[in-house]
Amino acid sequence: MAVRTEVRPIPRTTVTKAWWRRPWIGPLALVVLAFLSFSLPPYLALDPAQSRVPQPEGFPAHYWFLVGHVIFGSVAMIGAVLQIWPWLRRTHPVIHRYAGRAYVFAGVLPSGLMALTIGSQSPFGPVTRVSDVLAAVLWIGCTIAGWRAVRERRFGDHRKWMIRSVTLTFSIIVNRVISPIAMIVLEPQIPTTFGGSELAYSQSIGALSSWGGLAFALIVSQLILERRPAKKPAGAR
Amino acid sequence: MTVTGTAAPPAARPGRTWWRRPWIAPLALLVAAFLAYSVPPYLTLDPAQSRVPAPPGFAAHYWFLVGHILFGTIAIVGVILQVWPWLRRTHPVAHRRIGRVYVFGGAIPSALMALSIALFSPFGPAAGVLNVVAALLWLGFTIAGFRATRQRRYADHRRWMIRSFAMTMNTLLSRVYAPIAFIALGPHYPDQATLFPAASTLAGTMSLLTLLLLSQWWLDRRPAKKPASVR
Numbered sequence: 345m346a347v348r349t350e351v352r353p354i355p356r357t358t359v360t361k362a363w364w365r366r367p368w369i370g371p372l373a374l375v376v377l378a379f380l381s382f383s384l385p386p387y388l389a390l391d392p393a394q395s396r397v398p399q400p401e402g403f404p405a406h407y408w409f410l411v412g413h414v415i416f417g418s419v420a421m422i423g424a425v426l427q428i429w430p431w432l433r434r435t436h437p438v439i440h441r442y443a444g445r446a447y448v449f450a451g452v453l454p455s456g457l458m459a460l461t462i463g464s465q466s467p468f469g470p471v472t473r474v475s476d477v478l479a480a481v482l483w484i485g486c487t488i489a490g491w492r493a494v495r496e497r498r499f500g501d502h503r504k505w506m507i508r509s510v511t512l513t514f515s516i517i518v519n520r521v522i523s524p525i526a527m528i529v530l531e532p533q534i535p536t537t538f539g540g541s542e543l544a545y546s547q548s549i550g551a552l553s554s555w556g557g558l559a560f561a562l563i564v565s566q567l568i569l570e571r572r573p574a575k576k577p578a579g580a581r
Numbered sequence: 582m583t584v585t586g587t588a589a590p591p592a593a594r595p596g597r598t599w600w601r602r603p604w605i606a607p608l609a610l611l612v613a614a615f616l617a618y619s620v621p622p623y624l625t626l627d628p629a630q631s632r633v634p635a636p637p638g639f640a641a642h643y644w645f646l647v648g649h650i651l652f653g654t655i656a657i658v659g660v661i662l663q664v665w666p667w668l669r670r671t672h673p674v675a676h677r678r679i680g681r682v683y684v685f686g687g688a689i690p691s692a693l694m695a696l697s698i699a700l701f702s703p704f705g706p707a708a709g710v711l712n713v714v715a716a717l718l719w720l721g722f723t724i725a726g727f728r729a730t731r732q733r734r735y736a737d738h739r740r741w742m743i744r745s746f747a748m749t750m751n752t753l754l755s756r757v758y759a760p761i762a763f764i765a766l767g768p769h770y771p772d773q774a775t776l777f778p779a780a781s782t783l784a785g786t787m788s789l790l791t792l793l794l795l796s797q798w799w800l801d802r803r804p805a806k807k808p809a810s811v812r
Binding site (some may be wrong): 475537556559 | 706710711714718724762766769775778779782783786789791793794797
């Protein structure tokens with residue numbers, strides 16, 4: 345197969361993009377910062393009393409897995425923002441490579457493995473456990489697939505798997521947006537819908553947010569991949 | 582774009598893996614068993630035989646449920662015919678007619694009724710939201726597939742209709758998972774009132790996620806190499 349080494353001219357895109365396709369990296373970075381400043385601080389104290397997830401019985405190391413998951417997850421999330429920033433990717437390919445290694449090996453893989461452990465022991469009920477374990481498996485799987493693709497110079501596949509990996513990285517934010525809304529809507533219904541059962545109520549919140557975050561990531565990543573205007577020359581696929 | 586006449590079907594390779602050999606008969610059997618289990622109580626039109634308790638304040642619930650099941654039966658029988666490769670290859674006219682029945686006499690009315698009964702789900706809000714999302718996806722995939730074929734975008738038609746097919750199978754698969762969920766969760770819940778919502782939400786979640794992942798995996802399979810013109 346012949347390999348073209350000369351730099352190809354970047355095809356001119358249309359000048360007037362729809363408003364929602366104009367720079368989105370700023371707002372996204374702000375959302376990520378807001379999420380991290382809300383989620384990270386309690387765990388930096390390394391004080392189990394400040395944990396937001398109750399420790400399941402018979403799993404004393406739970407807190408340390410949780411802290412590891414949160415810290416590696418923060419690396420993954422900051423890495424993800426840098427990696428999908430078009431300007432950085434275009435002008436600093438070397439940084440894209442270094443930040444990518446950090447994203448995969450110091451972010452997603454350790455954080456995903458810890459998510460697998462704490463997710464399978466989640467105190468928020470069986471649906472949360474199943475969704476969390478599935479989400480962790482998919483996160484690890486898509487990330488490894490994306491990393492393998494780029495090592496094998498299959499750049500079209502790299503883009504595809506990494507879009508999936510990154511939407512899964514951000515899915516936890518969607519999860520944390522769904523849960524307070526679900527709490528506000530469902531809390532007044534504890535005595536009626538849930539027959540007074542706090543357990544049924546908290547498990548419903550866990551189910552809605554964990555399942556919702558995962559479904560959101562699956563659907564949104566596929567929508568991004570299938571957008572019509574993103575017509576590529578056949579060689580890039 | 583040129584439209585070619587009848588493309589010669591690729592000769593069946595003798596060395597196909599076993600799971601790619603005709604799957605339509607086992608699938609049709611599974612659907613028949615599911616229908617034989619699910620439909621009869623509703624054919625009597627007797628609300629006492631309903632398997633879903635009527636939520637208070639929604640008097641017409643039973644009739645929406647019956648409509649959902651009858652249109653859903655048309656959809657699931659139709660979709661089996663539609664995905665049957667032999668019928669599609671040899672009887673394109675039948676594919677077109679059955680397709681119209683599947684979309685307008687099956688999936689769309691059944692999904693709309695699923696939407697209304699899911700909003701009042703007696704199995705708790707998590708199961709309700711889950712079923713609303715499933716119904717919206719079913720509706721959306723089916724309409725997208727119909728529009729694609731009307732506009733002669735056949736590759737898009739295939740993609741959306743595979744997804745629509747997956748959503749048609751959602752109820753069946755959740756009924757397959759349900760006994761597993763009940764057996765797995767049974768010992769951990771104090772009473773039926775808390776076990777029912779938990780187990781049905783678990784089965785529904787697993788079913789919907791399985792089908793979304795499976796349909797996308799099917800669409801992304803490597804061996805299905807197509808000439809670039811059909812993509």
